Amino acid sequence: MQALKPLPRLAVAIGIAVLAAWASAAFAHDLSQANKTYVQSINGPAPMPFFYLGAKHMVTGIDHLLFLLGVIFFLYKLRDIVVYVSMFTIGHSTTLLLGVLLGTGLNSYLVDAIIGFSVMYKAFENLGGFRRLGIAINTKLAVLVFGLFHGLGLATKLQDLGASKNGLLENLIAFNVGVEAGQVIALAIVVVLLDFWRATPSFARGARYANLLLLLAGMALTAYQIAGYAQS
Amino acid sequence: MTDFAPATPPVTLPSRRRVIAGSAIAAVVLALALVFFIMPAELGIDLTGFGERSGLTGLAQKGPAANVYLQRGLQRKNVLFPLPADARPDEATLRATLAAHGMAAPAKLQTDHWQVELQPYENIEMKYLLKQGEPMIFAWRASAPVHVDQHSVPDQGGNPATESFVITDASAQTAVYVAPFTGIHGWFWQNQSLNPVTVSIEATGAFGRAVIFDQGGEHPRQLQPR
Numbered sequence: 001m002q003a004l005k006p007l008p009r010l011a012v013a014i015g016i017a018v019l020a021a022w023a024s025a026a027f028a029h030d031l032s033q034a035n036k037t038y039v040q041s042i043n044g045p046a047p048m049p050f051f052y053l054g055a056k057h058m059v060t061g062i063d064h065l066l067f068l069l070g071v072i073f074f075l076y077k078l079r080d081i082v083v084y085v086s087m088f089t090i091g092h093s094t095t096l097l098l099g100v101l102l103g104t105g106l107n108s109y110l111v112d113a114i115i116g117f118s119v120m121y122k123a124f125e126n127l128g129g130f131r132r133l134g135i136a137i138n139t140k141l142a143v144l145v146f147g148l149f150h151g152l153g154l155a156t157k158l159q160d161l162g163a164s165k166n167g168l169l170e171n172l173i174a175f176n177v178g179v180e181a182g183q184v185i186a187l188a189i190v191v192v193l194l195d196f197w198r199a200t201p202s203f204a205r206g207a208r209y210a211n212l213l214l215l216l217a218g219m220a221l222t223a224y225q226i227a228g229y230a231q232s
Numbered sequence: 233m234t235d236f237a238p239a240t241p242p243v244t245l246p247s248r249r250r251v252i253a254g255s256a257i258a259a260v261v262l263a264l265a266l267v268f269f270i271m272p273a274e275l276g277i278d279l280t281g282f283g284e285r286s287g288l289t290g291l292a293q294k295g296p297a298a299n300v301y302l303q304r305g306l307q308r309k310n311v312l313f314p315l316p317a318d319a320r321p322d323e324a325t326l327r328a329t330l331a332a333h334g335m336a337a338p339a340k341l342q343t344d345h346w347q348v349e350l351q352p353y354e355n356i357e358m359k360y361l362l363k364q365g366e367p368m369i370f371a372w373r374a375s376a377p378v379h380v381d382q383h384s385v386p387d388q389g390g391n392p393a394t395e396s397f398v399i400t401d402a403s404a405q406t407a408v409y410v411a412p413f414t415g416i417h418g419w420f421w422q423n424q425s426l427n428p429v430t431v432s433i434e435a436t437g438a439f440g441r442a443v444i445f446d447q448g449g450e451h452p453r454q455l456q457p458r
Contacts, residue, residue: 042287048287053291056273076241162422192254196245
């Protein structure tokens with residue numbers, strides 16, 4: 001890495017951001033057509049398929065993962081990780097459950113654009129952007145609020161499946177539990193990898209660039225969703 | 233650059249023993265997830281039978297096979313006869329279509345028309361009561377494409393014995409339908425857009441009654457002859 005000059009470094013950053021956006025295009029809509037017909041044929045409680053879909057959406061949902069990575073990037077104590085991730089969980093579970101039960105239909109592009117923005121926000125905060133601007137932010141509250149938007153995104157995805165009203169509550173709860181299971185799996189992997197990096201001196205130097213990459217990925221996600229909204 | 237100095241407490245690399253133990257736990261979790269969840273749900277490979285019992289293998293199915301109701305309905309012959317969109321859903325067209333397939337319509341037929349506005353993401357079902365072998369002709373239109381599932385529920389067997397004949401996104405359908413069994417026969421429509429959509433239907437057939445399923449449950453519906 002030492003040899004990389006600023007320009008190639010930027011090229012690498014853009015490349016990764018583009019890759020992230022491509023992955024999100026492939027994965028963020030993974031709950032659409034293939035599983036749709038099957039889910040619509042489910043009439044009654046079917047906890048395992050919904051649990052699986054919730055977990056799969058979380059593990060393959062690059063937007064949720066990038067936000068979580070940003071949230072825990074500078075968290076060293078397990079207690080802090082649990083507190084922040086709990087705020088995120090409270091946020092997204094609230095809007096997931098309420099959104100589906102009340103049948104709130106929001107445009108999925110707009111919700112996903114806000115989720116992309118949440119990644120930008122977190123990266124900007126990690127870069128010390130708000131401190132430099134002299135803005136004090138309650139970071140726990142921010143994670144809770146963005147969690148609410150992530151939950152709206154989940155609710156929109158689940159409603160797009162057109163699941164039957166019969167057994168909806170059980171299936172919704174199973175989906176939510178699946179989301180949390182997927183989150184624990186993803187977090188376990190991310191924390192282990194992050195801790196390996198943190199143990200090397202390159203972390204102090206690379207943290208800044210990692211968050212710049214995160215910011216770029218957030219921008220790519222947001223731009224991708226806004227472009228989708230403009231076309232729809 | 234200087235104010236970018238978040239507290240970075242020293243982190244030590246885990247011991248060899250912790251790495252081995254952690255990797256072993258991760259490998260076991262991965263193996264369990266693969267065998268019990270990922271292989272049944274993604275590939276349909278069900279080593280333990282858990283995938284079949286929990287319904288996970290259903291996620292691995294693609295296309296019409298993914299829907300057991302559609303699979304059953306598509307095996308039926310002489311049930312659905314699609315017509316051009318401009319065909320009139322009247323008695324003459326019904327009798328002519330049936331005659332062309334060597335069938336006859338009962339002497340007494342009813343006409344009906346109905347219209348509903350679906351709010352964003354709202355869905356509704358409307359079905360006619362037909363006995364086995366009784367025909368109808370119908371034409372429905374929507375002001376924008378809607379998700380539709382044309383299906384029938386037999387009196388004998390109820391919901392689990394449902395058969396679907398068409399599941400698609402469409403804004404119109406015109407066809408003659410001959411009931412394969414005694415029960416209720418009709419459509420599930422879902423608005424999948426953010427704008428209200430109007431669905432209207434005209435039908436002629438041997439039905440005597442109609443029924444609606446909406447968020448409030450099941451309601452009988454008075455026929456409205458044309």
